[in-house]
Amino acid sequence: MVQYARTHLDASFAALSDATRRGVLEQLGRADASITELAEKFHMTLTGMKKHVGVLEQAGFVTTEKVGRVRTCKLGLRELEAEAAWIERYRQLWDARFNELDKVVEELKRMEQADGRTKT
Structure with a gap:
């Protein structure tokens, strides 16, 4: 299969x-x-x-x-359901990865701002 x-x-x-x-x-x-x-x-x-x-x-x-x-x-009569499902799996995977990356970037920005405040 x-x-x-x-x-x-x-x-x-x-x-x-x-x-x-x-x-x-x-x-x-x-x-x-x-x-x-x-x-x-x-x-x-x-x-x-x-x-x-x-x-x-x-x-x-x-x-x-x-x-x-x-x-x-x-x-033809063939639809693109299997192809759409395959693409959707990878779209979800990349969405999750980009969401995690966004979290890391936000945390780094917070740390940078906190460091900037303590040095001044």
Whole structure:
């Protein structure tokens, strides 16, 4: 189970790591589009766009359907719950660490102010 989750997260974050692929997801969130339309919108070759769509499809973010010579892309059914949960765990960890750091900084400021008063 853990290995599957890691592989799943790796595919998701790899797919989302590219600005073009994120743009494709945004575009498909507005309307389905053919690979040709996406390639034109992003000023890419068909081959380049097919590769991007393939990565998104492998991660489950996009589905494609070929009718005749046209391959239409639409958003997949996959949600980002696992990815959001992973990010949230680390957000909480870093929040706790920064809160502790704030406490240390405040204590150092108090000590500095106390030392300043005794020297004057």
